[in-house]
Amino acid sequence: MTAEERREFVRAHRTCVFGYGRRHDGPSMTIVYYVMDGDDILVSTMAERGKAKAVRRNPKVSLCVMDEKWPPTYLQVYCDASVETDVEAATDLMMRIAGVMAGQPMPDSVRGQVRQGALAEKRVVLRLRPYETFETPPRHVYSxxxxxxLTHSLGQRLPWK
Structure with missing residues (x-):
């Protein structure tokens, strides 16, 4: 994939495995919905969840963006992350992610409820700035x-842009 094809692959999908280093034990992974803001990737979480705490300790995170159809294709994306605490930004993101989940934009009439949820859950925005990708050419067996x-090759690290 070219750099533009890799960015388009990420734009065209909605879920990924979010990986981050834990304070103890091995790395942690969780499935999240995300949206794009230019080249940045935005993830909603609660301020006291492990993702937000981990980003505050170490901003290096990875995503595994997976195609939702079989056979699976994926792209690993390495990012520098930061935590944004503005409640309006968290509300905007929750509205966008709810639209992604529903397959249609959320009406403005639910914004107040979403904002209340953002306040009650102490939601934050994780802003991920991709700097590198890792791709492995897919090899599938259908029969x-x-x-x-059938051969396999090594993957390669490629810059985001």
Whole structure:
């Protein structure tokens, strides 16, 4: 994929595995919905959740953006993250993500309820600034005849832009 194709792959999807370093034990991973803001990726979470705490400790995170159809194709994205605490930004993001989940934009009539939820849950915005991707060419087996000549290659690190 070219750099533009990789960015378009991320724009065209809505869920990813969000990976971050834990204080103890191994890395943590969680599935999240996301939206784009230019080249930045936005994720909503609660201020006291592990994702927000981890970003405050170490801003290096990774995403595994997966195609939602079979066979799975994915792109790993490495990002520098920050936590934004503005309640209006958190409300805007929650409105956008609810629209992504529903498959249609949320009407302004629910904004007050969404804002109340953002306040009650102490929602924050995780702003992820991609700097690098990692792609592995997919190799799929659809039948026994695909095994003949099946090879794998190493993936490659590629800049976001």
């Amino acid at each position: 026994a005849k695909d095994i003949e000549g």
